Amino acid sequence: MKPDLKNILNHLQSFYILSIKAPLGMFSRPFYLRETIEQMDYAGAGSFLIVILVSLFIGMALSLQTSVELAALGLKMYTGKIVGVSIIREIGPVAIALSYAGRVGSGMASELGSMVLGHQVDILRVFGVDPVKKLVTPRVLSSIIMLPALTLVGDAVSLLGGYYIAVFVSHQSGPLYWSQIKDIMDFNNIFSGLSKPFLFGYLISCISCYMGLSTTGGARGLRKATTTAVVLSTILIIITDFALTRILIFILGMKV
Amino acid sequence: MIAFQDVTISFGEKTVLRELSFQAEFHEKIAILGGSGEGKTTILKLILGLLRPDRGRIIIDNQDITTMSEAELRKIRMNFSIVFQEGALFDSLNVYENVAFCLREHTSLKENEIEQEVRRLLKRVDIEDAIYLMPEELSGGMQRRVAIARSLAACEPKMILYDEPTTGLDPLTAENICSLINELSEGSPPDRKGFIAVTHKVTDAAKVAERFLFVKDGKIEFDGNLEEMIRTDNGTLKRFINELLILGDSHV
Ligand SMILES: Nc1ncnc2c1ncn2[C@@H]1O[C@H](COP(=O)(O)OP(=O)(O)OP(=O)(O)O)[C@@H](O)[C@H]1O
Ligand SMILES: [Mg+2]
Numbered sequence: 001m002k003p004d005l006k007n008i009l010n011h012l013q014s015f016y017i018l019s020i021k022a023p024l025g026m027f028s029r030p031f032y033l034r035e036t037i038e039q040m041d042y043a044g045a046g047s048f049l050i051v052i053l054v055s056l057f058i059g060m061a062l063s064l065q066t067s068v069e070l071a072a073l074g075l076k077m078y079t080g081k082i083v084g085v086s087i088i089r090e091i092g093p094v095a096i097a098l099s100y101a102g103r104v105g106s107g108m109a110s111e112l113g114s115m116v117l118g119h120q121v122d123i124l125r126v127f128g129v130d131p132v133k134k135l136v137t138p139r140v141l142s143s144i145i146m147l148p149a150l151t152l153v154g155d156a157v158s159l160l161g162g163y164y165i166a167v168f169v170s171h172q173s174g175p176l177y178w179s180q181i182k183d184i185m186d187f188n189n190i191f192s193g194l195s196k197p198f199l200f201g202y203l204i205s206c207i208s209c210y211m212g213l214s215t216t217g218g219a220r221g222l223r224k225a226t227t228t229a230v231v232l233s234t235i236l237i238i239i240t241d242f243a244l245t246r247i248l249i250f251i252l253g254m255k256v
Numbered sequence: 257m258i259a260f261q262d263v264t265i266s267f268g269e270k271t272v273l274r275e276l277s278f279q280a281e282f283h284e285k286i287a288i289l290g291g292s293g294e295g296k297t298t299i300l301k302l303i304l305g306l307l308r309p310d311r312g313r314i315i316i317d318n319q320d321i322t323t324m325s326e327a328e329l330r331k332i333r334m335n336f337s338i339v340f341q342e343g344a345l346f347d348s349l350n351v352y353e354n355v356a357f358c359l360r361e362h363t364s365l366k367e368n369e370i371e372q373e374v375r376r377l378l379k380r381v382d383i384e385d386a387i388y389l390m391p392e393e394l395s396g397g398m399q400r401r402v403a404i405a406r407s408l409a410a411c412e413p414k415m416i417l418y419d420e421p422t423t424g425l426d427p428l429t430a431e432n433i434c435s436l437i438n439e440l441s442e443g444s445p446p447d448r449k450g451f452i453a454v455t456h457k458v459t460d461a462a463k464v465a466e467r468f469l470f471v472k473d474g475k476i477e478f479d480g481n482l483e484e485m486i487r488t489d490n491g492t493l494k495r496f497i498n499e500l501l502i503l504g505d506s507h508v
Binding site for chain 2: 030118119120122123126128129130
């Protein structure tokens with residue numbers, strides 16, 4: 001099929017409907033609690049290790065680079081502050097959302113895609129079950145819970161990694177590092193840091209489920225759906241991150 | 257009653273059905289024959305409202321389903337159950353949970369009642385032993401049996417739709433499925449459960465169906481019973497049912 005304008009508009013419209021319907025599904029019967037818990041386990045507990053690894057090394061790398069630059073200026077004592085703000089506000093949410101899109105988003109797209117190809121989704125509809133409620137709502141719900149939770153864990157690990165480098169490699173004072181971190185733990189930073197993964201989780205799960213459910217054309221179609229899900233999620237995470245940063249700075253009344 | 261009135265549907269550039277019309281009662285035993293890609297599965301999906309036609313009307317129980325919302329369609333779909341080509345079992349659930357699916361969604365039966373019903377259905381399709389296996393551990397024939405059991409749990413359908421019920425199975429298993437199909441549609445016309453079986457295996461179709469439709473180039477080229485089909489003068493259909501004709505001759 002050619003990607004003509006009408007086609008794209010059709011897709012946008014269907015996506016829009018799905019992205020509204022899916023979260024609304026949380027508030028009406030039937031509640032698919034079992035599915036939601038299963039998804040939370042897959043998305044959250046299953047991503048734990050990768051999040052820890054990614055966060056640890058990002059925290060260490062950031063701390064190392066920052067100490068080097070600051071040392072040249074004689075401002076090494078600000079390492080904690082810069083690492084903390086960067087991790088909590090920007091790098092943590094984005095890096096973890098990207099890992100999540102790669103691991104969980106692609107999984108959602110390919111799972112739903114193969115359900116479509118295997119007529120399992122048709123069967124759901126024949127049995128009078130709404131596929132959006134049964135399949136998409138639990139995934140969206142689990143994502144908007146688990147991605148913020150993972151981000152929280154990831155941020156903590158990054159800060160620890162940063163601490164390790166600052167204290168043992170760059171020979172700074174540990175208590176100073178922590179007091180700087182404590183300084184930046186204000187409402188603004190924490191709110192910014194946690195509202196992002198909430199939105200990213202919603203975006204990733206909606207896009208991935210939508211791509212999965214609109215799979216056509218066998219194994220090639222499945223490949224395309226999965227790839228598109230990850231590519232679109234990645235691009236949207238980065239763009240939304242910028243937009244959100246801008247908006248949050250405005251709302252919270254910070255000076256640029 | 258099901259009625260297709262000048263139904264046309266295309267995918268992209270390709271027109272699959274062209275002004276196709278036919279009528280059928282719920283108690284009829286129908287086989288829809290046709291080559292690969294002639295739109296047989298598409299017809300079944302249209303009956304269930306899983307696809308919408310580009311033009312034409314589809315009437316089920318005196319209601320036009322082409323303009324219905326998904327919620328209204330749900331009621332219409334209660335009349336039917338479908339067994340897809342590869343079974344379409346939920347591959348994250350085991351056999352028990354697959355068969356129990358509809359019971360859990362639509363009834364408030366207790367666990368022991370569900371178990372009783374599931375065992376009864378599995379017994380009916382003669383596959384009780386597989387109750388705790390996962391779909392990937394089943395052979396093609398077993399998967400289709402489970403799919404049939406699952407479709408029977410779906411609120412007692414008036415008509416069952418089979419998509420290629422015997423394709424890809426060895427002759428013995430195919431035979432087995434055919435007798436199962438016959439068993440499930442036992443009884444005399446107005447009260448029995450009818451079926452529409454879509455297939456390109458003519459000999460299997462002849463074992464189960466009473467009425468045959470032949471789809472070619474998006475139209476119904478033939479509509480009649482077995483005798484009429486054997487005596488057809490439609491060239492393509494003749495070639496299509498060649499196998500049956502040879503068998504028929506050897507019986508004489
Ligand atoms: N969702 C879809 N998107 C695009 N094309 C489709 C879609 N569904 C079916 N088609 C096309 O419509 C035609 C008819 O499909 P259908 O599955 O109804 O054929 P069939 O008669 O069941 O064939 P088979 O015997 O191989 O199962 C095929 O050529 C197929 O490529
Ligand atoms: Mg088919």
